[in-house]
Amino acid sequence: MPGTQLTVTLSGGDVADARAVVRALEGSFGAPDELPGDENATVRTATFSAAAEGASGRPAPAPSGGGQEGGRLSAPVTVTVQGTPEAVARAG
Template identity: 65%
Template sequence: MSDTQLTVTLSGGDADDARAVVRALEDTFGAADQRPSGEHATVRVATFTGEGREEAGPAGAGTLSAPVTVTVQGTPQAVRRASDTLARSFTARDEGAASGDQEQERQLLLEP
């Protein structure tokens, strides 16, 4: 597993909110391999499996129209980088984490 492999699950908000979150993560991880789809979906998923960037650029993702719950899952390094990026880009509240042998999961609530 690459140290930048990351799965992002988003719920709440609308498709534009999901795109804003993905844009923020693309500043750190490069282009998403899978982008959130479905204008009327209640849960959206994005994946990042590229090499990522050594240093994150400025986080300029935009604003959210409603609270969005984001779950990031991947290697500990990727989850930490994603959490840091989202906390710089949005008002974020840590909702908890779970760790496995080689993978970690963290849930954040992003607020407008």
């Protein structure tokens, strides 16, 4: 849907945990504009925009591999999502 955007804010854990959470969302939103990467940050963000979706409005398929084994995180992570009501509902 045009104008669909989701911003994800992550705190806790390390950069690998933030990337694992973002990769879990790729199945619904496609690739983010950029993966979290700052090792020294205490809060990391990723943005998914409508451009990441296919022309049909369906989400892009999730990439295979590259995530943490079994989806386990090294520490608790707090995730906050902001965006259109549709995008937030889809993230849930």
